Amino acid sequence: MNTAVTIIIAVIGSTGLSAFIQFLISRHDKKHDRLADIEKKLDKTEKDSVRMQLLFLINQMPSEHNEIMTLAEYYFGNLKGNWYLSSLFNKWVTQENLETPTWFTKEPK
Helix, strand or coil, rough: CCHHHHEEEEEHHHHHHHHHHHHHHHHHHHHHHHHHHHHHHHHHHHHHHHHHHHHHHHHHHCHHHHHHHHHHHHHHHCCCCCHHHHHHHHHHHHCCCCCCCCCHHHHHH
């Protein structure tokens, strides 16, 4: 009888331990998913912010070539931004009689 009770307790204990481990893994995965969502939102926010800064500079301070080029390189290169701003940037480059930068591509990335 003691052996049967020991086996039953061992089975219940191992089932409980397995359930607890599954709970911990599931909890970790949910946290990871939330962190990934937050990182995506932060990336989008940064891209939106840089786009707005670049639009502001192009429209309000078009002669600030160095600043615009630096910001544009970061936006189009590092952030891989290329929404409607690529055509506006290309238009600005043409209006300012500048050479198209080698890092700039008109094709969507």
